Amino acid sequence: MEQVDPPQVAWFSPWDLLPLVGALALALALPGLMHGLPDPIPTHFNARGIANGWTSQAGYPWLAFGLPAAIWAVLWLTGRAFVGSDQDPDGRKSSAMAPLRGLITLGLLGMMAGGLFIPRHGQGVIVWMIGGFLALALLGILLMARQMKQTLRDDKRSEHYRWGLFYVNPEDPALWVPKRLGLGWTLNFAHDLSWIILALLLLPVALVISLTRTH
Template sequence: MIILLFAFILLFTTVLQAFMPKFLKQTEAFGVYVPEQYSTEKTVIRLKSKYTRVVLIAGLVILAGYLLWSLTQNPTEATLALISVGVQFSMLFISIGYYFMMHLRVKKLKEEQKWLSGKSEVRVVDIKFQDKLKLIPKVVFIIPMIVTIGLIIYTFIKYPEMPDMIPTHWGPNGQPDDFSEKTYFSSIAILLLLLVMQGMFLLMSEGMRFSGSKINPANKKTSLAQQLEFRKYTSWFALFISISVTLMMGYLHLQTIHPDISSAWVMLALPITFLVVVLFGVLIYAVKVGQSGSRIKIKEDSPNLEHSITAVDEDRYWKGGILYFNPDDPSILAEKRFGVGWTLNFGRPASWIILLLPLILILTIAFNL
């Protein structure tokens, strides 16, 4: 079962990474801005296809090797877990390494062909953009947090009835294999982690409200409509993940108070079901929405502007096309250039707080168990 689970994760991530260029805007290739009229340039299309082919083949070879090794060598549980995690990271490093190769090639091509030569850079701003947004109200994200706080209160009420040792990890067979001594802190540690994650989903949804829009001057109406839909779907997706995590971690916590509500089979099936549901949610989101809503079909298209006008080239703010550093941009969140979703604007001090504070809290909770 564990072998099949890790094989499924490896296959899923390989396919998602390999076909990532299909989910991105045509005006961005491997983290580099591509003016509208060069988006169908043969070399750019060829590099995208090559990336898909190389990453897909590499992932399938690694998958075949992993299955052959795990099914013929009969490894111990600890070795299997170590190698299984290792192959996931190996595939990630391969895809990232090849991405950077493609990033440099597109960047060089852009300089050699002088894509921006003779063009006026235009930034389109919709002053009513925030009023048009249809994000999930923050009170909806707060509801799962209230449920978690309720579980904390319930735990303190039931504290005297809880066992002296609290399970903190479950093995592949669904049985707990690691415990912490019961204290008021250890009894609610999993709920504190849940609160941190719920707060992060809330911040992500609300952060989109104040993030500047990237409207394409060559197709303003379509670009604006896709931007609005993209943020709406992302808000819904964040809520979906928040609720899913709350249900899973809430159940895991309740079974430590009431062991009779669970079984080894349930404890084995629950995280697997959660993982499959979330992964398919990610897939549906990527295929339906795409980067910046680029895959959302809009009925009314606006005519393209003349080739002498292009969007503002912000390549200088993107380090490797992945990390965004722009101290002049008040936005905390920025749309990813490679990948579907959002990243932080590391040019703003508040972004570092948003990144480090949850990490510190999670590590503090984990190391005090």
């Protein structure tokens, strides 16, 4: 069998510099932002904007940096885990996830900083915090989708997709095939068994809907 070298994919991306710069900026600003705040600091709010969770000033830096770092690590590991597999043979899906990873982590750091303005400026800050995070997350999704379009153009299975979503290839014996976009598998709907599996997957949803309507 011919030896195939694993794909050479950079471990990190320039997009990963965004949360790094954001973390450094927050580290420099944190002492000033926390000065004069109550201890503990309100860090969780209910639907009406009333604080129902607090974190001590000593523990806040662990939350402010730990949560974004954990989310970044999960997104990074998710992309790297499939490089070289049938999910991401050339590593392009992993590379395409970099904008989303960087911008979501930056958005979380912004929320951590924004939370320190709530005791001084009121609940209206929450709207700006959530809005800023969602805007960065949406931008990350759009940039990721744009990069992943290249994988669609080069995918040899593209001609077997219906409406770009459903894989139908009777010549492919595989029942489950890797998704074109994102990570995971999709069914080959050319096989009768795929429709049975789809029905079984949708059955719990149908039961929940029917029970909801009867009560």
